[in-house]
Amino acid sequence: MWLTCLRFVLLLWFPGVLHAQSAALPCPAPTLNGGYFVPEHETYAHETKLTYACENGHKPVVEGWWATSTCQNGKWSHEPQCIDEKACLPPAVPNAKYIEKKKGWYEEGNIIRITCNQGYQYKASDATAECRNGTWSPTPVCEKSTDACGEPPEIPHAVIIHEEYQELFDLSAHVQYECEDGYTADGGDRGKVIVCSSGTWSEGPTCRSASSSRQTRPQVMG
Template identity: 65%
Template sequence: MRISYLGFVLLIWFPGALHGQSAPQSCSAPTLDGGFFAPKQETYPHGAQLAYTCGTGRKATVKGWWATSTCQNGKWSHELQCIDEKACIPPTIPHAKYTENSNGWYEEGHIIITCDKGYQDKNQDATAECINGTWSSVPVCEKSLQACGAPPKIPHAVIINQEYQDVFAADSEVEYECEDGFTVEGTDTTKTIICIAGSWTTGPPCRSSVSSGSNGREGGTQFTTIDKCGRFPQISDGDVVEKHEMSIKYRCSSFHKLVGRETVRCYSSGTWSEVPTCKDAYCSVDTAEKDGFQSVGVIFLEYGERKRFECEKPYSWSFPHYSFGRCTNGRMSFTKCCNRAEHAVGC
């Protein structure tokens, strides 16, 4: 009887606290420079939706000439903004990353994208261009020919320390562990397989009893720990960037492309597997020697990179003119010198 009475007293003392925990918050009226919204209120309850649009020469940061935003527990689902109609909203490029602007939109110009691991830019085009409010020549990231799909299923084993994914970059390593009562040919219950030239290497099977064998194996070739091979091989314009017990990984410096496998292993004979090389992967433009361009010195571009070059201004030009140059397999190509409006329609 005392316990029931005490619970009744607590509910009398704290009804506001119980209500406050569940009551969603309302939103204040937003500010919108360069546009208007409806309905007009000082506050909006949770779940309320308002519509907005932008004035002449401006547009919203989402698709469409009008947009909506919803009050969600004291905050609007997205910020109401009206930007210059010649600016671009963020592009959607599957399997790619690029530098995101803090304001959520981009002025006219270009951005360089980076494909996710296991993907490569199609036609070596890594540049998206914002022209007159529209993205032109948006790059495409496609699966690399050297990449692998998901690792093959290994009986009585599971992949560890790695989330599932459909594509793995070349030279990716995944480790698997045998279930209780099973082991691999080697010193412990874990083993590694590697993605090489689009295929996974074959790891030793999980057996119900321990069997002798090498510490590592790929296609019948035995590997051992890297300390058995001594000093790391040196390559021009590149260096070792990762060291593991059974392998080392190389990476080339800027403006160079790695040729060969980036992962190098140590054979049980005490010699290294084939070492990659770093090949020049850039173009150079001496603007002082390029007819019709403003001289700003020598410009370097990586393969696939696109850059804007300012053109010299004849007396007949009323607006600034520029050309786009692109580096493809060591060769430069240039568009005509046109103004912004002409570029927008493809001069």
């Protein structure tokens, strides 16, 4: 009996596996101006890895003098491309952000503006970087601000609302605590706002059980 059930399960399972394999699309050969790749085929099966390099005066659109790209269901993990050797790849700037170009690289002479993340400030006055001969110069550095505050203190029976988790907060940043159901903060409210001032948070709330915070009226002796 169990053999019959096993055959039935396999009949249901194998078509699903075969369908999943056949659903993965192949990739067409990339158009690689100024470079070459191996192996050379007109199409490449799903998960096939392609290796390419660029001719003199060009470089891959990713780090290194050679690069690999993998066919993933009809698309390459990155489109193989050879760019001018004087162009720049996106810079890695810790604790900062900038607007990235859709094509994934920058022509020589392009200038980008770096914005430090909350709680960080420029180490020097430079806030921009220029692509010069394949490198960024200068590269702004974002360091922790002396006035920034770390993560707000943990308060028993409370959570922080309306804020995503982050490690640093700018000067004058506000966060709001709210006590869990059945608890109240000082003054009888559910929540309290604290402020970052010169690297220190203002005092947070104390969440007390609502039942324990009620005062018992003294009995009058007759």
